[in-house]
Amino acid sequence: MRVLVLHGPNLNLLGTRETGVYGTITLEDIDARLHDLAAELGVELECFQSNSEAALVSRLHTAPGQFDAVVFNPAAFTHYSIALRDAVAAVELPVVEVHLTNVYGREEFRRRSVIAPVAAGQISGFGVTSYLLGLRAAVELVGREAGVRA
Amino acid sequence: MRVLVLHGPNLNLLGTRETGVYGTITLEDIDARLHDLAAELGVELECFQSNSEAALVSRLHTAPGQFDAVVFNPAAFTHYSIALRDAVAAVELPVVEVHLTNVYGREEFRRRSVIAPVAAGQISGFGVTSYLLGLRAAVELVGREAGVRA
Amino acid sequence: MRVLVLHGPNLNLLGTRETGVYGTITLEDIDARLHDLAAELGVELECFQSNSEAALVSRLHTAPGQFDAVVFNPAAFTHYSIALRDAVAAVELPVVEVHLTNVYGREEFRRRSVIAPVAAGQISGFGVTSYLLGLRAAVELVGREAGVRA
Amino acid sequence: MRVLVLHGPNLNLLGTRETGVYGTITLEDIDARLHDLAAELGVELECFQSNSEAALVSRLHTAPGQFDAVVFNPAAFTHYSIALRDAVAAVELPVVEVHLTNVYGREEFRRRSVIAPVAAGQISGFGVTSYLLGLRAAVELVGREAGVRA
């Protein structure tokens, strides 16, 4: 099983700025934690961060065939990128939307995800654990579909 | 570590009605799956379902001292029970909000959770897996706090 | 054919208070009128009033098997009880929503029914006649389904 | 007792188009069913369909004196014809608003009736039965008023 992890804009700064909101863990730490869990679950993993909507759209486009599922933190794009929504809807893979913070307890505009309606599900509020649970969810979803196909 | 699992209204019907939307898994199945995982994680578990807002409020009130965290599927109460919101805010335990379905892909009114802003985090869309991930999240949150206290 | 009649909160006060709005007919009068019509139509009837959302949810849960249809005046719950909406959607019986008054001619908030979208139909504004027509509608709906099955 | 039945725009197509939504019953069938019930109830009946708002307004204007009550399916006009609303308010007859389908379970814009606030009551969702119940309601309302006058 292969899973693609996508990190949206500004997540490259993680752990170095606004640590009061986002904590001191870096994106490298998160990727390392994800690789550890992937190894434990027997999953191949690739992590990709970009500040570019187009780069994320394109990475999603090439995911089918290379990957069985996607764990996606769209960050700021969550709230307005219909291009990413359409890309998520277009790729025929389970996409798990994850957020480090509880977006429902922050500014009003962060409560609306344009991507969630076409994602398989959403996990928010647990910091790096959101990603780890997202990976587990992705594995589960792929297994379930495989079970249906079998 | 002890975790309380709360199931909101109508979840007692799970697996027997509207199986097109909610699947054929029953609440007993979910509780069994949760107990299995709890055993694996070394967690004591209690599961409680009620159609009564007051019963859920009261169960939350008595949770501190008895439990270290709560996994809560408020079902229909998600969208209007400010009484449950206030109860979640009042108990000083991490509360993980879970949903079987992807509430963001259903009717408009299901996209608003009055409880999410005061929950620790939210997991939706993965069926029984939402609960299992919720239990893992709760364990992680308690461990993290314990780490802070230690 | 068996029909369950459900009366929502405050309807127990009918005929004793706010008679300017709701008239002097009591809930007992309504139930008597319903039993008369039921006898005429060859229908077994049970009437149940509760101020408790949970009690109404639970009564709906046990209706299938015991009853063929439900006539339901959700009263104040009409406007916010998504728990009752979900219960109505879950039971696979025709549910006829009735209101004594013309809710569309009263306060703005009374014009929205969260239950109507999942009810079979709605009758409002005719006083006790709303219930009597509701019973006729329920009988008709059950007969129609029986015809389909036959 | 004399009752006028008014059918709004596009109802002349009933049973011949969009049968998935509206069924295969024709307007002639409905009128026949209404006449049968009218005969049973000792009511004189006239049925009138028009696609013209003005024709319906004018038919309402001449109803007092000729009829004791009106059963009215305003169809599309339900949602915007304030001219019909004002006509309903102006004629001093009980007007029962009926709908074949459950308008509350369809498109958002169908949930608002500009006519309901000035109608005596509303019945929706029961197909031809909505009309039959509407006729019974009209008879009941006229009888009640007669009782008050007597």
Next chain:
Amino acid sequence: MRVLVLHGPNLNLLGTRETGVYGTITLEDIDARLHDLAAELGVELECFQSNSEAALVSRLHTAPGQFDAVVFNPAAFTHYSIALRDAVAAVELPVVEVHLTNVYGREEFRRRSVIAPVAAGQISGFGVTSYLLGLRAAVELVGREAGVRA
């Protein structure tokens, strides 16, 4: 100078129904009062009432050439007839919108006129006097334009 007076839907009932809201004056009375004032002001007058949006649109279309100004009480059409708005905008005559009642003191939906933005001005709340002032306004507007042309 020639002025066309247009009366919208239901105004033919004036003085015979809902006299509590609209008073006992009839449309004939209003037209008589208008003709008296027209005679005093040396104005030729034609009065036209219709319940039909199309008839009013068409009457407006033929007004230029025949009339120098229009006094128009669109009644219920005030609030939704964009067809009449477009007709008012299309004819190159001053159109004075008049209302018998103070529409701003009634139901919320009566506070919005889709016609007012393209009318020359609006007069509301003075009963038959609204029409009489409207005629004076029309005469003034025509005179002013004539002055500009001269």
Next chain:
Amino acid sequence: MRVLVLHGPNLNLLGTRETGVYGTITLEDIDARLHDLAAELGVELECFQSNSEAALVSRLHTAPGQFDAVVFNPAAFTHYSIALRDAVAAVELPVVEVHLTNVYGREEFRRRSVIAPVAAGQISGFGVTSYLLGLRAAVELVGREAGVRA
């Protein structure tokens, strides 16, 4: 008969600024035109302009006893001065709201008058003629009330 004419804020600049919107007529011209008409109608007139909400409120307070009616152009206060609304409602005189321009054809916020619901009626869009018609309306209203009392 005595009539008070009230001019709201910025109207003292009339004819000297923004002549493209408001024309070249000055407030003195308007008052002169009003006095001429008042003389013709046998009415005593007083005109008062203020940029101060409090001054206008106080002038309204002292109007009963001194005047029989008020012609009021609240200008910018039209859209937010609930203090003036309450003053208009409190004085038991007919108050005619007038506007030089067609406020319904200008910015969105000018379409809402907080005063109109408690005024006797409203006249807008005719320039100085709005005032003159307002004076006629006031005279008519006082005469009508006098007739009722007589």
Next chain:
Amino acid sequence: MRVLVLHGPNLNLLGTRETGVYGTITLEDIDARLHDLAAELGVELECFQSNSEAALVSRLHTAPGQFDAVVFNPAAFTHYSIALRDAVAAVELPVVEVHLTNVYGREEFRRRSVIAPVAAGQISGFGVTSYLLGLRAAVELVGREAGVRA
């Protein structure tokens, strides 16, 4: 004179949780303070707390005859319980709505009370003093009515 004091959901936790928002005073303290003042004012008092909407509705139903007025802190139910609103409207007693905190200075959703429109009045923001003033207001209202009856 007899006064019923009703406490809504979660108020049983008062003084033990979220003391930063609600202070350290307990519900027992409040009841004691109320009994002291009642004694001083010669009023019989009963205090009742419930997390159950139905229990509060039912307690209100039985209040007439037993009590002359009600002091009611609906807590979370303030914002959505139309069932309680209808119960308050149905009982023909003065009901004084009280809140410990200034609900207008907290979250947006706390600024709307569905109960206030049918209460006699509202007192918010003074902690336990809100209750004490509420008791005084209730006494005053009963005295005033008694005065009217005398």
Next chain:
Amino acid sequence: MRVLVLHGPNLNLLGTRETGVYGTITLEDIDARLHDLAAELGVELECFQSNSEAALVSRLHTAPGQFDAVVFNPAAFTHYSIALRDAVAAVELPVVEVHLTNVYGREEFRRRSVIAPVAAGQISGFGVTSYLLGLRAAVELVGREAGVRA
């Protein structure tokens, strides 16, 4: 292949009024241009203009059998005529909605078409060319369907 062209209210004035907005081309010119193109495409054409919603509804009702497709400029009815929307939905022909002007660049209320959701498609902004492209679109849609049936 036979195509019906429907022109909505006020379009009969085209080219004679408001030429600044709509240009100097007349409805006759448009029909001539359409007939030329129809001849070129081997299409039989009928053009019908009405200011009457009812006439347009009725013309749509009789179109099936007589025509294979409809090109429809609903003009002002675009924005509120649910009767026309229902007629478009009822006739089982492809209906192409066309507009002379770019309705999205005009007043806010012109941006909402109640008809578009049930039309096959929409073309706006190209003057007479909107109609010509609409005719081509209609021909294409009919051909496509014929292809599917063949």
Next chain:
Amino acid sequence: MRVLVLHGPNLNLLGTRETGVYGTITLEDIDARLHDLAAELGVELECFQSNSEAALVSRLHTAPGQFDAVVFNPAAFTHYSIALRDAVAAVELPVVEVHLTNVYGREEFRRRSVIAPVAAGQISGFGVTSYLLGLRAAVELVGREAGVRA
């Protein structure tokens, strides 16, 4: 202890106009009742009424040092005077907002107070008793702060 009582616009008319809404008690009566209670409570009192927003703002500015608390009925200014809101926020005294009527049971626009979020608390609906309770609340708040300081 010294308390300033501020009365907003139109309150000078109290008892002389709109007695159906506001009763027959005059502002002088209210001030007298307040002085009586002040004497009883050992409080020095000054009462000030103005129809001028600026005068009320300025009176608030000079209150610190002269007074320990303010009882303020902003009347119409409640709903829009952000200048008064900022003045209330700026003076470092407890300000108790009072209203004679139950503003939540009147027009929609009266339900929003721009001042309440920065007031200490709010009392509405009890007539002159609102003021008296407001004075008691003010005394209590000052005593509490004094207790904290002591």
Next chain:
Amino acid sequence: MRVLVLHGPNLNLLGTRETGVYGTITLEDIDARLHDLAAELGVELECFQSNSEAALVSRLHTAPGQFDAVVFNPAAFTHYSIALRDAVAAVELPVVEVHLTNVYGREEFRRRSVIAPVAAGQISGFGVTSYLLGLRAAVELVGREAGVRA
């Protein structure tokens, strides 16, 4: 005449995914169809697809001089890219907005185009035919302007 065809994000996937919504035609097929028609019309054509908002903005910037008109399917960017709107407004070429599907019959958010107000016109709902008609419209618009210049 030279025309630039711009395809927005995710359109590169056309015909390979979500074929239920978008059909099996590929972007290459569309471009081929467009080139065929361009040849027939004597038009030079260039087609450009990008998932990048910036790339599309930049391609628009360089269009003047190279091209006489643009046919643009902004896809997801239709609904939020004000950068593209400003680019469309800035280039002084006719831009025809096209959509494969009827965006007015899909999700609510797809009904708003931020680009349409500054486009020359819009064509939606006809699949590849939308593009072909768009090309014809562009040719027509350029010819018309050329005619004006000539």
Next chain:
Amino acid sequence: MRVLVLHGPNLNLLGTRETGVYGTITLEDIDARLHDLAAELGVELECFQSNSEAALVSRLHTAPGQFDAVVFNPAAFTHYSIALRDAVAAVELPVVEVHLTNVYGREEFRRRSVIAPVAAGQISGFGVTSYLLGLRAAVELVGREAGVRA
């Protein structure tokens, strides 16, 4: 060159209250800083503060002729004083709107300025520097206009 500086309500308290929000600088300090910069720029300056909307309106009215530009901090009036908006629009001078704080980062209601649409520009968030930049902007605007006239 002469510039008028206007300070709105409550700004007289600057530096003495709410120093956490507005800092410790006083209005006198601001005026001194402005005079220093004015001297440096060769500008004559007058500063005027008022809590009275009417006084500010009147000061604006007399500005033309006396001053070449205005720097205006409307404070609370920013959000509702249409009277001041109309005054700004009426005086034919460049008016620069300034705010000490970043109004877009504070309460929702502070994000709307009714004055900004008719001001020349707006500067907010820099404390006293907002005024100093505002003065520079005013000087620049006057110079630019002078250049145009020259």
Next chain:
Amino acid sequence: MRVLVLHGPNLNLLGTRETGVYGTITLEDIDARLHDLAAELGVELECFQSNSEAALVSRLHTAPGQFDAVVFNPAAFTHYSIALRDAVAAVELPVVEVHLTNVYGREEFRRRSVIAPVAAGQISGFGVTSYLLGLRAAVELVGREAGVRA
């Protein structure tokens, strides 16, 4: 002191298109004016324009360490780029938002800046002067912070 100037999308076209709205000054002119002022103020300056949201996000990310402050005209991104908002919030530098035009006097959607709440302040409406004042503001903000640190 070093300041980064960021120009958003379409600003590269400045002075060459839509000169009626944006004037004839080019971006090069603006940068030259900024360099002149920077030299005068002893500031090192770098200017960067991009049509790419990602490029602007990335330029902001690398600004800390290289620059002491940012002057940012987000152009179209002002209204929807939450990615840029988050980047502005993340970099711990003062960011001054500038706009050439008065965005509050243009289309409704331009009145909302998603970036302003996290910027230090905003300057709009003064053409190139907005940038120059923005540079002065940035210098002032850096100096102030340096003063705090010193």
